[in-house]
Each structure stands twice: as structure tokens, then as C-alpha cells.
Amino acid sequence: MTSFTPFSYVVINLARLIRPSEVTFSGVNSTLPMLACLVAKRAYDFNFTWLNVAGGVDAELAGPVPLSSGDAALTAGSRSIFANEDFYDLCTRGGMDLCFLGASQIDGTGATNNSVIGDWDAPKVRLPGGGGSAVMMPTLKRAATWRTEHSTRTLVDTLFFQTAKGNLQSVVTPMCVFDKREGRLAVASHHPDVTLDEIRAATGFETDMSQAVPTAEPTEAELAALRSLDPDGRFEADAAIRMPETAA
Amino acid sequence: MTPSEKLTNLEEMVAAIPHGASIGLGGSFLHRGPFAFVRELIRQGKRDLEIIKASPGYDIDILCRAGCVSRVRAGIVAMEGNFGLAGGYRKAIESGAVRLEEHSCMTLTAGLRAAGAGVPFMPVGGVHGSQIAEISGWKKIADPYGGGDEVWLIPAIRPDFAVIHAHAVDRDGNARVEGSPHWDRALTRAARKVLVTAETLARPESFAERPELTLVPGFMTAAAVHAPQGAWPGSLAPVYDVNYEAVAKYVEESADGSMSGHMAAAPEAKQEEPA
Numbered sequence: 180m181t182s183f184t185p186f187s188y189v190v191i192n193l194a195r196l197i198r199p200s201e202v203t204f205s206g207v208n209s210t211l212p213m214l215a216c217l218v219a220k221r222a223y224d225f226n227f228t229w230l231n232v233a234g235g236v237d238a239e240l241a242g243p244v245p246l247s248s249g250d251a252a253l254t255a256g257s258r259s260i261f262a263n264e265d266f267y268d269l270c271t272r273g274g275m276d277l278c279f280l281g282a283s284q285i286d287g288t289g290a291t292n293n294s295v296i297g298d299w300d301a302p303k304v305r306l307p308g309g310g311g312s313a314v315m316m317p318t319l320k321r322a323a324t325w326r327t328e329h330s331t332r333t334l335v336d337t338l339f340f341q342t343a344k345g346n347l348q349s350v351v352t353p354m355c356v357f358d359k360r361e362g363r364l365a366v367a368s369h370h371p372d373v374t375l376d377e378i379r380a381a382t383g384f385e386t387d388m389s390q391a392v393p394t395a396e397p398t399e400a401e402l403a404a405l406r407s408l409d410p411d412g413r414f415e416a417d418a419a420i421r422m423p424e425t426a427a
Numbered sequence: 428m429t430p431s432e433k434l435t436n437l438e439e440m441v442a443a444i445p446h447g448a449s450i451g452l453g454g455s456f457l458h459r460g461p462f463a464f465v466r467e468l469i470r471q472g473k474r475d476l477e478i479i480k481a482s483p484g485y486d487i488d489i490l491c492r493a494g495c496v497s498r499v500r501a502g503i504v505a506m507e508g509n510f511g512l513a514g515g516y517r518k519a520i521e522s523g524a525v526r527l528e529e530h531s532c533m534t535l536t537a538g539l540r541a542a543g544a545g546v547p548f549m550p551v552g553g554v555h556g557s558q559i560a561e562i563s564g565w566k567k568i569a570d571p572y573g574g575g576d577e578v579w580l581i582p583a584i585r586p587d588f589a590v591i592h593a594h595a596v597d598r599d600g601n602a603r604v605e606g607s608p609h610w611d612r613a614l615t616r617a618a619r620k621v622l623v624t625a626e627t628l629a630r631p632e633s634f635a636e637r638p639e640l641t642l643v644p645g646f647m648t649a650a651a652v653h654a655p656q657g658a659w660p661g662s663l664a665p666v667y668d669v670n671y672e673a674v675a676k677y678v679e680e681s682a683d684g685s686m687s688g689h690m691a692a693a694p695e696a697k698q699e700e701p702a
Contacts, residue, residue, distance in 0.1 A: 207456060207482055208503065210509070233458075234609075246669075247458070249457070249482075251664030251665065254606060262608050263536070264610070267533040268552075270552070270553075271533075294558075299558075301523070302520065305517045307505045308501060308530075309502060309557065310532055311502075311503075311532055311533070313553060313557035314533040314551065315531075317554070317555045317556060340558055343556065344555070417509045
């Protein structure tokens, strides 16, 4: 039996995308990446630069994690303020290694839609909008996104609207981790309790699974870090991540 | 001492804003927004406003619900925190009551930078592959100096007013912001007029001691208001945090079609107008 919950699966697998010595950015409306950056800071034995949308640089939280991923609490302990214009300019001049960018829909090439469900001019649902992605996605080195719902309406063959396209490298869902290979999102690893058939049924685009392996179990350090960040389970409850009914 | 030419009160500041004005708002999502000012726009029944902000949330939502807005230029819109999408904004766009010019946060800022620099457009990195460029009619050019990639050009965005909530202002309109300025530097340089609401009214000497902390020099400020709790129900770090209970109540009440409880609970509605 795996010790992952759907919530810890997403957060810890986002944290595992962070690499030593790199510059990593977490943005607005991005609670799970905020937690992933904090897990990596607490659980991994390497240094990386964590920039966040609140202006923090390697912040060290003094108190509880804020509900808003743009809260000034994320500048605690920061010895500089690296504000919005600065981190966008850093990105477009090639200085961002990894950015976590939200997406409502993702297609098999890693293009994303944050804009609308339906026609842009007469949307059925108006979504939050492009945010950073249209500018950041083509200019950063690697982007990662996440979905709390793995389904054929979030992972699609055809987007309603292409808000951004570029260097999306990784997608983490409660079922699996996608990694882009030769221009297509392929399943790199899957939740230990989820089968490849279940992933195929819940995914709207064709995806290569030939190299998929079960995701490595969470380490004690990862679980301890996440517990320290979400001691009363508030973030886990808010995220409300459930497995699709077809899956375990 | 000569009387202040800049200090006024919220009611008079907003009375000077015509229907149809374009207004750039400071802060980001639930943080350091000029929200007392926003609620005063509603109380005075302003109509046909254009709202400009890279990451609006509560402000655009409540203005849409009140019917004050006809146009918005924005990068990303959500209530944020754990509140999800902005329902009043959503409804306004989906029904066609409000027209959106969709941006990436940095393309909006490129437009503001162009206005701030007095040039008709500004190059911006990225945007390649985004359909936002098509629907917005943006143009790209090859590097006229012969090197590198094509670059997208964003037309200047010049709001009639920039309105920010600062930590402190003095009688001459000098405004100090602590922590992240978010987008407020580009915004205040781009607008025709800068209006400042501020948490505290500070002595001019305190600005002279640390002039590098002044985000907006007084000569650029058209009017200033002492507005304690002016970012409520959002945060003004480190003075106060987001009032999540008040935001939750707003979300709940407004979904039922009313805002009167929320408007009455606002700090500026409960205190006398500051002098």
C-alpha cells in the first residue's frame, strides 16, 4: 500500500522537479507549487534559489503557510524584494530555470489554455486568464504545471484556446507525472495504485507510456516536510484532490 | 505652513472621477489594493469605467457586480487565496456586459511602460505561440538591427488615473510602499493622474530621512487620502493580513445578489472621514 495521498502525490512530485543550484519560481493562484518549493527547501539536501510572486527570494517562513500564494508572508526572511517586473524580465532574458505555471487545459504538445471554456468571444466559462504563461512559457527553460483533476476535460486533444505554448516540460496530476519527450507529453511515472489503462481512459490526448514506471514512494523527509507545512490538513482539504472513479 | 494642496478625503477624491474614466488599480489580488477607493466608486454610482490591473480579484469582482465597469484590461483574474474564480467578473464577461482585453501580466505592464516612457509601444519578451496576440491584434517585428528573433510590440496603455494604496503619504503626496511594489511603479508612471490612498499620514521629515523608500514623489501625485484599513478585506503587510472571514462573507453574500452587508462592514463606512 502506497503512503501517498492524492494531495501528497501532487505536491511531492512537483517538489521533485526542482534541481540543485537552479532558479525556481512559484506564482499567484499556485498553492500546490508554493508548498512544493517549501517541501524542497525542507526535505532536500541541496540549495536552489526560490523566487515567488510576493517578491520573496529564498524566504524562510516564520509562521504558518499563508492561504494565498501571493501573500507577503512569503517574503519572510527574504534579504531582497525581487518584484514582478524584475522576475518577468529575468525570465524573458533567459534567467529562469523552472517555473510553475497554472493551466486549465493542457494538450499533448504541452500547450495550455487558461482563458476560456467555449469560444473566446462568447465563453461558456471565463477562466482566470493568461497570467504569466504567455510571456514566461516560451522564454523560461522548463515549465511545470499541475492539475488536481486528471480527466479528458483537462488533458485534451484540442484546446478551446491556446493561451500559451513553449517549454512546458512536466505535468503532475493525481494519477501520474508527464514528461515531454520529442515534443509530446509522455507518462514518465504513475501513481503506484493506478494502472496505465486507467490513465489512458482519463487522458484526452495520445500519450506514450512505454517508459512509465511506478512513482518512487515518498521519503520520510518529504512526508515530514509536508506535514510541517500543513499540520492540520487545511491545504489538503482545500485542494480536495480525489482520484477519478475509474481509478483506485 | 501653507495648507496642503494634495490632501483630500475619499468622497472628494472619487467625486473628481468622471463616468467612463480608465482607472489602473495598484496591488495584486488580495494584497495592498486600494479597496476603500473601489467601494467609494460603487457608493457614488460610477458607470462605464475601464479597469486596468495585471492581477485583479476582489476589486474587479465587486465593481462588476455593482455595474460600474464596461471594459477591463487584465492578465489574471481570481479571488485567490482558497476562493477560486471571481464569480461577479465571470458573469459580467460571459454575459457580454463587460468587454475584456486579455493580457499576460507582463504584456499589460509593457503597455504601461510604453506610456510611462512616452513611446507608442514597447517590445516584450515571449508571447510566441499565444492566441492572445491574435485576438488583441498585436503586431510583431523582426529585429530592425538584424539579429535574433521576432519581437512582439504592445501598444501603450495610458490610464486616466492610477490609484494605489500606500503604507504612508505626507501632506505633499509623497507615497511610501513597504515590501513588494507589485506593478505600482510602472502603473504610476503610465497614468495621467496619480491618486494615493494611504494607511498612515506621515511627517514630511520621515520621507526626507529615507527618500529611496518613496515610490511616488509628491510632484507626481494629484491627490492623497488618509485611508486607514484602506486595503480591507485584503492585506497590507506587515500591518494587517487578509481578512479571510470578510472575504468569505463577501463571496457568499454577493453570490446571493446582495452586497449591502459587506459594504456596511467596510472600515471606511464605520469611521468618520479622516481630515
